[in-house]
Amino acid sequence: MLDLVPILAGTLAAGTPLIFAGLGELVTERTGVINLGVEGMMLIGAVAGFACAAETGMGAGAGLLAGAAAGMGAALLFAILALSLAANQAACGLALTIFGVGLSAFIGQHYVSYSLPGLKPWDIPLLSDIPFLGKVLFHQDFVVYLSIIAFGIVWWVLAKTRLGLLLKAVGESPEAAHAIGYPVLAIRYGATLFGGAMAGIGGAYLSTVYTPLWVENMVAGRGWIAIALVVFATWKPARLMLGAYLFGGVTILQFQAQALGINLPVQLLAALPYAATIVVLVVISRDRKVLQMNLPASLGKSFLP
Amino acid sequence: MHLLEPRAHPSQLMKWLSPLIAIALMLITGSLLFLALDKNPIEAFKVFFIDPLTSSYGWGELLIKASPLILIAQGLAIGFRARIFNIGAEGQLIMGALFGGGIAITFQGMTGWWILPLMVIGGAIGGALWGALPALLKTQFNAEETLTTLMLNYVATFILLYMVNGPWRDPAGMNFPQSIMFDGSTLLPILIEGSRVNASVFITLFAVFAFWLFTSRSFLSYQLEVGGQAPAASRYAGFSAKRTVWFSLCISGMMAGIAGVGEIAGPVGQLNPNISPGYGFAAIIVAYLGRLNPIGMVLSGFLMALLYLGGEAAQMSMQLPAAITGLFQGMLLFFLLGSDAFIENRLRRRAGAKPA
Numbered sequence: 272m273l274d275l276v277p278i279l280a281g282t283l284a285a286g287t288p289l290i291f292a293g294l295g296e297l298v299t300e301r302t303g304v305i306n307l308g309v310e311g312m313m314l315i316g317a318v319a320g321f322a323c324a325a326e327t328g329m330g331a332g333a334g335l336l337a338g339a340a341a342g343m344g345a346a347l348l349f350a351i352l353a354l355s356l357a358a359n360q361a362a363c364g365l366a367l368t369i370f371g372v373g374l375s376a377f378i379g380q381h382y383v384s385y386s387l388p389g390l391k392p393w394d395i396p397l398l399s400d401i402p403f404l405g406k407v408l409f410h411q412d413f414v415v416y417l418s419i420i421a422f423g424i425v426w427w428v429l430a431k432t433r434l435g436l437l438l439k440a441v442g443e444s445p446e447a448a449h450a451i452g453y454p455v456l457a458i459r460y461g462a463t464l465f466g467g468a469m470a471g472i473g474g475a476y477l478s479t480v481y482t483p484l485w486v487e488n489m490v491a492g493r494g495w496i497a498i499a500l501v502v503f504a505t506w507k508p509a510r511l512m513l514g515a516y517l518f519g520g521v522t523i524l525q526f527q528a529q530a531l532g533i534n535l536p537v538q539l540l541a542a543l544p545y546a547a548t549i550v551v552l553v554v555i556s557r558d559r560k561v562l563q564m565n566l567p568a569s570l571g572k573s574f575l576p
Numbered sequence: 577m578h579l580l581e582p583r584a585h586p587s588q589l590m591k592w593l594s595p596l597i598a599i600a601l602m603l604i605t606g607s608l609l610f611l612a613l614d615k616n617p618i619e620a621f622k623v624f625f626i627d628p629l630t631s632s633y634g635w636g637e638l639l640i641k642a643s644p645l646i647l648i649a650q651g652l653a654i655g656f657r658a659r660i661f662n663i664g665a666e667g668q669l670i671m672g673a674l675f676g677g678g679i680a681i682t683f684q685g686m687t688g689w690w691i692l693p694l695m696v697i698g699g700a701i702g703g704a705l706w707g708a709l710p711a712l713l714k715t716q717f718n719a720e721e722t723l724t725t726l727m728l729n730y731v732a733t734f735i736l737l738y739m740v741n742g743p744w745r746d747p748a749g750m751n752f753p754q755s756i757m758f759d760g761s762t763l764l765p766i767l768i769e770g771s772r773v774n775a776s777v778f779i780t781l782f783a784v785f786a787f788w789l790f791t792s793r794s795f796l797s798y799q800l801e802v803g804g805q806a807p808a809a810s811r812y813a814g815f816s817a818k819r820t821v822w823f824s825l826c827i828s829g830m831m832a833g834i835a836g837v838g839e840i841a842g843p844v845g846q847l848n849p850n851i852s853p854g855y856g857f858a859a860i861i862v863a864y865l866g867r868l869n870p871i872g873m874v875l876s877g878f879l880m881a882l883l884y885l886g887g888e889a890a891q892m893s894m895q896l897p898a899a900i901t902g903l904f905q906g907m908l909l910f911f912l913l914g915s916d917a918f919i920e921n922r923l924r925r926r927a928g929a930k931p932a
Binding site for chain 1 (some may be wrong): 579580581582591646661663700713717718719720722723724725726727730731733737738741857859860861864897900901902904905906907909910913914916917918920921
């Protein structure tokens, strides 16, 4: 008989790195900055998190913090080039990814074939006793809960606060925001660094919790999927959550395919999340009106006042 | 924080000096890195950049590594000039290798002068198809080519893995995921005895000439550039932005596909999961570093090939991880973008002073 609990619970965990990286990129893009370096930032976060957890023995929690700091450092490189020097944002992001792939492999060389203890799930009192749902939703590692809290905060800030308004205003019209005295560059720096920290956490989650061992290039395109998710989400956090779990589900599918009676070779199943990303992009991009409803008007454009 | 202001007249000379500045900065940063690793930087640079070129074998290796990079970059540059960001050359290379490799496997053991040309044509078609897919998605469904081409890299990689693990696995290959070794009529002829330099160099040479002719002499090239940079203006003038997308993605896919055949019918000699050490991505840097100029890209292609060779040498004689090549490549692109920023812009005369 098909057991849905591991499939659904696994979906939540597989979606978690995408939520962190995706939320970070969403906030960055809302201020008009597109950072295509998410894959690189995630890899740098992943290797920093792994190294920290392996060297200090302080566990995944410390690894996540180190990942956040490293991701932020990587984002700073991008910001100096793309914001202060007004270089082409797409090219800078690409450079960051190429750099991140190299740097993480270089540092990670020492950790090939190491493994970490990982994290035990936390049972949320009472809620985890609910039949079925309790095992799916409330028997997870703490990072999964953290990702949901992060979602709540990002949603609240963007929708309900003055800061959110300011972020969006900078993304809509940096000229206007500058003219009325807002520090456009500082806000863009802040959002970009936030995006880096979130991508770093997403990467560190992969290397310290999700598969707690170091494998070269272990982010495996999730950074790019996170960027695609922001488009899919039409720059709205709630839709991003939905998208991340959808992709988490597709990822889990390859491990559960046999149980589900899907008889495809493993390699073709592994290609599914990437193919699904293309399909989703096509579906969402077809209608220009939907796509442009929340598209930050200055996305990708440099601003030198 | 506002360091820069746009220049009225960006310098043409600086446009060409900028790559040299970037290279210099990469070397300086590289020295610091070697120092941090407790290696003598001068010794390290000798190993990295000089030693590979002290033998004729080394020069041959340089040639066969530069050749695919230059070939792919020529195709990519057509798209980049038209603002079509194809970052899927790696997947297009793999698809070309799969199509060409499929032909090689089909005709293994047969002799005939037509087999190799057929493989090259097959590779061109495979790569072009893999480039046409994102073109279709962009022109019909408005899907960004940046993301679709990138995703197709992963899809192509998994198709390759499937083929070498499944239908095309060598039955006598000790269970390794690889195809049979190609030989005879399915291998490109070696040009220089004792090296691995093969006839694919001629394809690259021909391509450089053709692309030089195309970009410097043809009206179509101008149309493409306008079509990508100002779709509205080009529509007014009767050019089609859609045609620009199709043409640039198909042509760059084709070049990457041919480069893929060059690898499997040349130095690699079979289909296996490691047919490309990231040539598709490195070619992006080659294109930018060479200023999207057909001749400039030849120079930058050789530099990037040297980085690969140096990385291998450093791995063998200094126990440095091969990943150091990627690190240098990334730094190079960073510095290039940074130094380019000072061509378009200049430092504000008084820091912090705001124009009235």
